[in-house]
Amino acid sequence: METLFVYLLVGAVAGTIAGLFGVGGGLIIVPALVLVFTTMGISPEILTHMAVGTSLATIVITSISSVRTHHQKAAVDWRVFWVMTPGILLGSWVGGITAERLSGAWLQLFIGIFAIVMAVRMWLSGLHHGGGSEGSGTLPGPPVLMTAGGVIGWVSAIFGIGGGALTVPFLSRCRVNMQRAIATSAACGLPIAIAGALSFSVQGWDNTLLPRWSSGYIYWPAFFGIVLASTFFARFGAILAHRFPARLLKHGFAALLCVIGFRFIWLNIGRFL
Numbered sequence: 001m002e003t004l005f006v007y008l009l010v011g012a013v014a015g016t017i018a019g020l021f022g023v024g025g026g027l028i029i030v031p032a033l034v035l036v037f038t039t040m041g042i043s044p045e046i047l048t049h050m051a052v053g054t055s056l057a058t059i060v061i062t063s064i065s066s067v068r069t070h071h072q073k074a075a076v077d078w079r080v081f082w083v084m085t086p087g088i089l090l091g092s093w094v095g096g097i098t099a100e101r102l103s104g105a106w107l108q109l110f111i112g113i114f115a116i117v118m119a120v121r122m123w124l125s126g127l128h129h130g131g132g133s134e135g136s137g138t139l140p141g142p143p144v145l146m147t148a149g150g151v152i153g154w155v156s157a158i159f160g161i162g163g164g165a166l167t168v169p170f171l172s173r174c175r176v177n178m179q180r181a182i183a184t185s186a187a188c189g190l191p192i193a194i195a196g197a198l199s200f201s202v203q204g205w206d207n208t209l210l211p212r213w214s215s216g217y218i219y220w221p222a223f224f225g226i227v228l229a230s231t232f233f234a235r236f237g238a239i240l241a242h243r244f245p246a247r248l249l250k251h252g253f254a255a256l257l258c259v260i261g262f263r264f265i266w267l268n269i270g271r272f273l
Contacts, residue, residue, distance in 0.1 A: 003040075003221060004221060004224075004225050005225075006036055006225070007036070007221060007222045007224070007225025007226055007229075008225045008226075008228060008229045009229070010029065010032045010033065010036065010222070010225065010226055010229075011029075011058075011225055011226035011227065011228060011229030011230040011233070012229040012230070012232075012233045013028060013032065013233075014028040014029045014032065014226065014230050014233075015229060015230030015231065015232065015233030015234040015236070015237060016233045016234070016236055016237035016240070017237060017253070017256075018062075018230070018234050018237060020237035020240050020244075020249060020253075025055075025058070025059070025062065025226075025230055025234075026055045026056070026059060026159070026160045026161035026162055027115060027118065027159075027161060027165075027257065027260075029051070029054075029055040029058060029160070029226060030048075030051045030052055030055045030111060030159070030160040030161075031051075031111070031115075031260045031263075031264070033047075033050070033051035033054060033055065033222060034047060034048055034051045034108065034264075036222070037050060037051060037219075040211070042209075042211060043104075043209040044104045044105070045103065045104045045209060046104065046204065046207060046209050046210065046217070047104060048104040048107045048108050048111070049099060049100065049104065049107065049200065049203075049204060049217045050204075050210075050214070050217045050218075050219050051160065052099060052107070052111075052157075052158070052159065052160035052200065052217070053096075053160070053196075053197060053200030053201065053204065053216065053217030053218045053219075054160075054217070054218050054219045054222050054223055054226075055160035055161070056157065056160050056192075056193045056196040056197040056200060057193070057197040057218045057223050058223055058226045058227050058230065059160075059161075059162045059189060059192075059193035059197075060190065060193040060194055060197060061227045061231075062162075062227070062230060062231065062234070063162060063186065063187075063189045063190040063193055064190065065231065066186040066189070067186055067187045067189075067190055070182075070183035070186050070187065071183075071187075073183070075179055075180055075182075075183035075184075076180070076183045076184050076186075076187045077176060077180050077183075077184045078187075080139070080145065080171070080176065080184055081184055081187045081188060083142045083145045083146060083149075084145050084146060084148065084149030084152075084188060085149065085188070085191050086146055086149070087145070087146035087147060087148065087149030087150035087151075087152075087153065088149040088150065088152065088153035088163075088188055088191045088192055088195070089153065089191050089194075089195045090150055090153070090195075091149065091150035091151060091152065091153030091154035091155075091156075091157070092153035092154065092156065092157040092191065092192050092193075092194075092195035092196040092199065093153075093157075093195045093196070093198070093199045094150075094153075094154055094157075094199075095153060095154040095155065095156065095157025095158045095196055095199065096157050096195075096196055096198075096199025096200045096202070096203050097199060097203060098154065098157075098158055099157070099158050099200070099203075100200075100203040100204070105268045106268075107158075108264045108267065108268050109264065109265060109268045109269065110158070110159075111159055111160075111261075111264055112260070112261040112262065112263070112264030112265040112268070113261065113265065114155075114159050114261070115257045115258070115260045115261035115264070116257065116258055116261035116262065116265075118165055118254075118257055119253075119254040119255070119257035119258045119261065120254075121165075121169075122250050122251075122253065122254040122257075123250075123251065123254050138174060138175050139174045139175045139176065140174065148170055149188070151166075152166045152167055152170065152188070152192070153191070153192050153195065153196070156192045156196065157192065157195070157196035157199065157200075160196075162186075162189030162192055162193060163185065163188055163189055163192045164182070164185045164186070164189060167181075167184070167185035167188050167189075168181050168182055168185045171184060171185065197218060200216055200217040200218060201215050201216030201217060201218050202216060203216060203217065204216035204217035
């Protein structure tokens with residue numbers, strides 16, 4: 001019961017931050033689970049992989065709710081979604097294979113660097129009218145969209161995220177307006193999470209270091225606790241978001257990502273020196 005409470009707390013924090021800052025919870029769930037799994041005594045060689053795989057599994061559930069909401073508002077560009085999806089599925093599956101080839105220390109190091117890159121990008125976007133070049137380009141053809149989907153799926157699966165931090169900027173630099181870019185990105189998060197979670201499950205299936213209640217690198221007690229709490233607290237975070245200035249929220253989340261990133265880098269960089 002104590003362990004379940006911890007996972008409920010992780011889900012509550014991840015859901016609140018996701019609703020508050022308008023981002024997927026993966027960037028919070030993965031570092032939080034790394035910390036929890038470390039205290040549980042799970043092997044350092046697999047705990048990061050378990051954190052990423054479990055995060056992707058939770059995103060499957062949260063994505064379904066998000067996609068339904070965006071679809072009801074007719075905001076999803078389904079043509080773009082279906083063209084990108086084959087690349088997304090392949091890229092996400094390969095992302096799980098790529099992560100399996102990395103040691104836990106290397107994976108944490110890359111996650112730390114990615115978190116800092118995302119933080120810097122948020123700060124820079126805040127300096128340029130809070131957004132970027134929405135709709136300033138043209139939508140590329142199917143080969144480019146599928147390739148972009150593959151790259152987005154691959155990176156997202158490695159880091160245990162739904163891909164919004166990559167898909168939204170890509171689509172907004174094409175002819176897709178921001179509202180449809182966000183909605184389409186939410187839809188793309190579903191195949192990313194499904195293929196990525198399945199890949200992590202398969203890659204870790206025969207690992208002898210796994211704890212009970214695991215299916216490969218997906219740890220079900222953490223999955224259920226996070227899903228139960230994050231869905232409710234995401235709405236709470238969205239309510240809070242309307243009470244704070246957008247610029248303050250963006251900079252606050254960027255600062256949090258920097259703290260997470262530097263912590264992961266600091267804990268692991270010494271192992272390679």
